[in-house]
Amino acid sequence: MSDLYERARELDAKDELAGVRGDFVLDDDVVYLDGNSLGALPANVPGRVEDVVRRQWGELRIRSWTESGWWTAPERIGDLIAPLVGAAAGQVVVGDSTSVNVFKALVGAVRLAGEGRDEILVDAATFPTDGYIAASAGRMTGCSVRAVEPGAVPGEVSSRTAAVLLNHVDYRTGRLHDLLALTAAVRAAGAVSVWDLCHSAGALPVGLDEHGVDLAVGCTYKFLNGGPGSPAYLYVRRAHQAAFDSPLPGWNSHAEPFGMRSEYEAADGVVRGRVGTPDILSMLALEAALEVWARPDVSVESVRAKSLALTDFFLECVEAYVPGGRVESVTPGPHGERGSQVALRCVDADDVMRRLIAGGVVGDFRAPDILRFGFTPLYLSYADVERAARSLSHELP
Numbered sequence: 272m273s274d275l276y277e278r279a280r281e282l283d284a285k286d287e288l289a290g291v292r293g294d295f296v297l298d299d300d301v302v303y304l305d306g307n308s309l310g311a312l313p314a315n316v317p318g319r320v321e322d323v324v325r326r327q328w329g330e331l332r333i334r335s336w337t338e339s340g341w342w343t344a345p346e347r348i349g350d351l352i353a354p355l356v357g358a359a360a361g362q363v364v365v366g367d368s369t370s371v372n373v374f375k376a377l378v379g380a381v382r383l384a385g386e387g388r389d390e391i392l393v394d395a396a397t398f399p400t401d402g403y404i405a406a407s408a409g410r411m412t413g414c415s416v417r418a419v420e421p422g423a424v425p426g427e428v429s430s431r432t433a434a435v436l437l438n439h440v441d442y443r444t445g446r447l448h449d450l451l452a453l454t455a456a457v458r459a460a461g462a463v464s465v466w467d468l469c470h471s472a473g474a475l476p477v478g479l480d481e482h483g484v485d486l487a488v489g490c491t492y493k494f495l496n497g498g499p500g501s502p503a504y505l506y507v508r509r510a511h512q513a514a515f516d517s518p519l520p521g522w523n524s525h526a527e528p529f530g531m532r533s534e535y536e537a538a539d540g541v542v543r544g545r546v547g548t549p550d551i552l553s554m555l556a557l558e559a560a561l562e563v564w565a566r567p568d569v570s571v572e573s574v575r576a577k578s579l580a581l582t583d584f585f586l587e588c589v590e591a592y593v594p595g596g597r598v599e600s601v602t603p604g605p606h607g608e609r610g611s612q613v614a615l616r617c618v619d620a621d622d623v624m625r626r627l628i629a630g631g632v633v634g635d636f637r638a639p640d641i642l643r644f645g646f647t648p649l650y651l652s653y654a655d656v657e658r659a660a661r662s663l664s665h666e667l668p
C-alpha cells in the first residue's frame with residue numbers, strides 16, 4: 272500500500288470529527304462526495320419525521336400549530352442557522368426555495384437602496400437561478416442588470432448601483448470570494464449587498480453580522496443536510512428590518528395574521544420575510560438535521576479546518592496518483608480562496624464521472640468539462656479521500 276494510504280489512516284486516527292460520521296446514514300462501500308448538492312441523511316431525521324407525521328399531525332392535528340411549535344418554526348429554525356452564518360438571533364427566517372428568497376432579497380434590496388439608483392450587478396459566474404431571478408427583478412424595478420466578475424465589483428459598483436448579488440462560493444470552481452472586502456466596497460458605494468450562501472453555510476465561517484452584510488439567502492439541503500427540497504433561508508440585517516419591503520407580502524408576514532384584515536401591515540422583525548404557510552414536514556426534518564451542530568465536537572471552525580485538510584489531501588493524492596496533464600484543478604490553491612469542493616477539469620468529464628459513480632465514488636459533473644467533488648467534513652474520512660483519488664487514477668490511466 273502507498274504512503275498516502277498510510278497517511279490517510281494516521282489522519283483519521285487523529286481526526287476530532289471522526290465520531291460524527293455515526294450520526295449519518297451512509298454505506299461503507301460508497302465514498303459520497305456530493306454532499307454539496309444533497310447532504311447525506313442524518314440518522315435522527317427518520318424518527319423525527321415519523322413523530323411529526325404520526326403524532327403531531329395524526330393525533331394533535333390543528334393543535335400542533337401552537338402545541339408543536341409549527342407556527343413559529345420559520346423563526347425558531349432560523350435562529351439555529353444564524354450562528355452558522357455569523358448572525359445574532361432574530362435575523363434569519365426559514366421558508367420557500369432559495370430562488371424565491373433571491374427574489375425577495377433582491378427586490379427588497381432595490382427598495383432599500385431608494386430612488387436614483389437604477390442598476391443591479393450580478394455575479395457573472397452565478398448559479399443560473401440567481402441570474403434568471405435578477406433579470407426579472409430588474410424588469411420589475413426598472414433597473415438594468417449587469418454581469419460582473421465578483422473581483423471586479425469594487426471597480427464597477429457606483430452611485431447608480433442599487434444592489435449587488437454575489438455567490439459566496441462559485442458552484443463550479445469552488446472559488447471562495449472575499450465577502451468582507453466586497454461587502455465593504457458595495458457599502459462604500461451606497462448600494463445594498465445580497466449574498467447567496469448555498470455553497471458556504473455549513474462548510475466555512477461566513478460572518479454576516481461582523482462583515483456588515485445587508486441581505487443573504489441560502490439553501491439547507493447542501494452542507495446543512497436538510498433533505499431534498501428542504502426550505503431555504505433569508506437573512507435581513509437587523510438595521511434594515513424596519514425598512515425591508517418584501518415583494519411577496521403574504522399573510523404569514525402580516526403584523527396580525529389572524530386578524531384577516533384587507534390592508535397589509537408588515538410584522539416587525541425578520542418575520543416579514545415569510546410568505547405563506549410553511550412546509551412543516553421538510554422544515555421539521557431540517558430542524559432535526561441541524562442538531563448535529565449542538566455536539567460539543569462540532570463547530571463551524573472545526574468543520575472548516577477539516578474541510579481544508581480534506582481538500583488539501585485530495586489535491587495531494589490526485590497529484591500523486593493521476594498521470595500529469597489528465598486533470599487540471601480549477602479550484603484555487605490558497606485556503607482563503609477555496610470553498611469546500613475541488614473541481615477538476617478533464618476531457619470526457621461526463622463519462623469519467625459516470626464510471627466513478629459506478630465504482631462507488633459519487634461526485635458530479637458540471638458542463639462542459641468539470642468533475643466536481645464536494646467535501647463534507649461531518650461524515651467524510653481521509654481514507655475516503657484517498658480512495659476517491661485512487662479510483663480517479665484508475666479511470667484516467
Ligand SMILES: *Cc1c(COP(=O)(O)O)cnc(C)c1O
Pocket residue numbers: 368369370371398400401438442467469470490503
Ligand atoms: C444550489 C443553489 C441554488 C438552488 O436554488 P433552489 O431554489 O434552492 O433550487 C441557488 N443558488 C446557488 C448559488 C446554489 O448553489
